[in-house]
Amino acid sequence: SYKITYYSTVQHEVTNVHSGNHAAKVIPERNPASLHFIVFQNGNIETCLDFIKDHLMNAETKVIQATGEEHKVDEEDEMLCLIRGCNFVLRNIPNEAFVFANHPDSEFMFPKTCPDIFPYLLVNVGSGSSILKVESEDTFELLGGSLINGRTFWGLGKLLTQAKSFDELLQLASKGQCKNVDLLVKDIYDGSYLSYAENIIACSFGKSAITDQEFSKDDLAASLLHMISSHIGQLACLHAKLQNISRIYFGGLFISGHPSSKRSISNVITFLTKGDVQALFLRHEGYLTVIGASLRRTEDDIQHKGEVQRQSI
Incomplete structure (x- = not known):
C-alpha cells in the first residue's frame, strides 16, 4: 500500500469585544497544525499520485520522501524512519499506546505515559518480521526476526480456508475456536x-x-492465528528477557487494524511473562514509517533554510 502523511492548519476568525467602547475586532487565528493520514492500495498508484499533485505539491516542493525498495524517489532508510516515527507518536500524541484488558467493562486501557520512553522493543510483523531494541532517538539495534510472520499466516490460511483476502481470513479466525x-x-x-x-x-x-x-474454516483460521501469534510472542518475550526490557510495542501488516491478532499476541505475552512484560499497541501503528520520513523532510527543510540565512548574512 501507499501511505501519505501531511500536516495542515485551519484559519478561522475570532471576534474580540473591548469592554470599554464595546468595539468589536475580528482577528484571524490559526489552529495548531494537524497530522493527516491517507492510505492507497497497491492498485491505486495513479489515484495516489493525482492526490499528491492536486493537493500537496507547491512551488517549494522539490522532493518527495519515500521508504521501501520499489520507490524511485528520494529514498529514506526504512528502519530509521520506523523508529523515528514510533518515538514521535509516543512523545507527542496523548493516549497513543494501549494494552488489551482482561476486564468485562473495558476492551483496552491506556497506561500512564512514562516521560522516559527508552528502552523498548519494537516488533514489526508484516511480510517479514523484525525485533528492534530502541535505546534513544537514533540508536537502535536489530536483535532478530523470523521467517514465520504475517505473510506466513496469509499464505497458509489461504491454502487451508480458500479465503480471498487477509481481512476475510482474520474474520474467519475471530469466529472460530482453536481448541x-x-x-x-x-x-x-x-x-x-x-x-x-x-x-x-x-x-x-x-x-x-x-x-x-x-x-471448520473458522476453527482452522483460529488455530493458525494462535500458532503464529504464539511464535511471535515467544520470540519477543525471549528478547525482552535477555535485554531486561518490560515494554514491547507491536506493529506491521499482521497487527495494523486487526484486533484479533492484537488480542492473541497480548494473551500470549501475558501468559508467558505472568504480566511482567507489557504488550502494547499503537493507534497510528500503520503510519510510523511515513511519519519518520516526513520528520526527515522537515529536518532537511530547517537545515536548508539555516544555510540560506547564513549565506545571506
Whole structure:
C-alpha cells in the first residue's frame, strides 16, 4: 500500500469585544497544525499520485520522501524512519499506546505515559518480521526476526480456508475456536499437568493428526492465528528477557487494524511473562514509517533554510 502523511492548519476568525467602547475586532487565528493520514492500495498508484499533485505539491516542493525498495524517489532508510516515527507518536500524541484488558467493562486501557520512553522493543510483523531494541532517538539495534510472520499466516490460511483476502481470513479466525483443532493439555493428561492448566494448548493443529473429522474454516483460521501469534510472542518475550526490557510495542501488516491478532499476541505475552512484560499497541501503528520520513523532510527543510540565512548574512 501507499501511505501519505501531511500536516495542515485551519484559519478561522475570532471576534474580540473591548469592554470599554464595546468595539468589536475580528482577528484571524490559526489552529495548531494537524497530522493527516491517507492510505492507497497497491492498485491505486495513479489515484495516489493525482492526490499528491492536486493537493500537496507547491512551488517549494522539490522532493518527495519515500521508504521501501520499489520507490524511485528520494529514498529514506526504512528502519530509521520506523523508529523515528514510533518515538514521535509516543512523545507527542496523548493516549497513543494501549494494552488489551482482561476486564468485562473495558476492551483496552491506556497506561500512564512514562516521560522516559527508552528502552523498548519494537516488533514489526508484516511480510517479514523484525525485533528492534530502541535505546534513544537514533540508536537502535536489530536483535532478530523470523521467517514465520504475517505473510506466513496469509499464505497458509489461504491454502487451508480458500479465503480471498487477509481481512476475510482474520474474520474467519475471530469466529472460530482453536481448541476444536488444537490438542490441549487435558487431551493428553486428562486434566492439568504440573504448572500447565488443562485448557492450555499443547500442540497446534494436534487433533488433525489423530482424527479424520472435517474442521471448520473458522476453527482452522483460529488455530493458525494462535500458532503464529504464539511464535511471535515467544520470540519477543525471549528478547525482552535477555535485554531486561518490560515494554514491547507491536506493529506491521499482521497487527495494523486487526484486533484479533492484537488480542492473541497480548494473551500470549501475558501468559508467558505472568504480566511482567507489557504488550502494547499503537493507534497510528500503520503510519510510523511515513511519519519518520516526513520528520526527515522537515529536518532537511530547517537545515536548508539555516544555510540560506547564513549565506545571506
